[in-house]
Amino acid sequence: MAIRFYNTLTRAKEDFAPLAPGEVRMYTCGPTVYNFAHIGNFRAYIFEDLLRRHLKYRGFKVTQIMNLTDVEDKVIRACRETGEPRESLTKRYIAAFFEDLDTLGIERAEQYPAATDYVPEMVALIKTLRERGHTYEHRGSIYFKLDTFPQYGRLSHFRIEDLKDGASGRVDLDEYDPESAKDFALWKAYVPEDGDIYWETELGKGRPGWHIECSAMSMKLLGESFDIHTGGEDNMFPHHENEIAQSEAATGKPFVRYWLHCRHLMVEGRKMSKSLGNFHTLRDLVERGYNPMAIRWVLIATHYRQPNNFSFDALEAANESLQRIQDFRRRLADVRGSGSDLREEMAACETAFGSALDDDLNVSAGLAAVFNFIRDTNKLIDEDAISKAGAAGALALLDRLHSVTGLFAGAKDDAVPDEIQQLVLERQKARRAKNFAQADAIREHLTAAGWIVEDTPDGPRVKRALERVI
């Protein structure tokens, strides 16, 4: 069955076929590096991670580009307020961003171009637009003239005349320069507030507008037409709409074939906001002792086009689910007997999982397939009806599905320290002597140290308790 994606452009699920067979070129809108990213940002990055991983799982060669916006109003404001030079400020937050990606097990894109490294490309693109009559100048800034691009609004399904100037409250219309508030800046003339953040170019002294970087970098690195472009739903308008206008007006070619947008994250049923006190950066949660993989689970387990309700109850549930998977892996690793090689069960699981993901990344249905497999296989393990090869195959299956979801890894640190092992042995001795009081005391001691003992027919098994809330 074909892979299908919901394309914002057509508002329908479409069969996916890349321009070049076997190769997918995708551009995923990245962070503005003026602050630590919050978990809402990471919902988008994890959705994009799932997308690239599933495409790879399906055999595509993936080239993913994610931009780093290191010059933009908020960056400049942060520099002005802190007095820190732009270079060092953005460098710090870029480093933090990559740390966060690692924390959540997000695979690296092929390239992370920074906007400031592509100023010449942006200038060239703006010059092309100027030559083609799509721009006008106003007080040294260069704007895109929307009425030269009649297709404007095709992605967000907005009609220009329906847009209400300033309705978002973000623009002070009295101070707004262009001929129409809907025209957007390609190049912004230098103002004193910009400090030392400017470029001397053929377009004058100033800096690029926000939207132009994505057009310039994506077309430079992926070609004038490419397969997939993603972002959060808020990027649909105006950012992506403007990218389409800039790119297609400049090249005359279709810019992007599949536009995928993910819905926002809510926290405890409300929109995440500082004033509601439910605003969380990844770092906050990790510092508070939450398991990063449980965070990944919560962020990934809801279909990307559904609003995802992040809650601490859900985080706890995700932690338990991870524990269940790790226990399952441990049981498989201990299988020694003979019996079923699980061939049919594994095929059924992987088929169900794969077709769920093929269907617009329906990860919830995919997880259900995995849990069904886990339950059925656990039953067989209880009955001692699985071969060693079958258990090894099941572990290999989990590894394959892990490559898509990043959720099915084994326990990170299975090495049991000698002193813990010693206590386990002592406890076992006490149990053999029917000295259960002592055995239980040792067990409590182990639990306090973060280790859980399970008595099995093959003897005691010790595992580390998963990280959880402190």
Add this chain to the structure above:
RNA sequence: GGCGGCAUAGCCAAAUGGUAAGGCAGAGGCCUGCAAAGCCUUGUAUUCCCGGUUCAAGUCCGGGUGCCGCCUCCA
């Protein structure tokens, strides 16, 4: 004011118009010295409310209610 989306059990969350997956939590049981893990059983689910279409509606249509996103630089 305009455009778009969502509402499924205590929580999280799936479901080509064909009779409501899965996870977590809770309850009972098997197993266990006791646990843990695992398994079994367990949720009358009025699928937000009111109408309608249909042999059949969580799903389609209309009207409410609530929430979310966008309307110039927020994933």
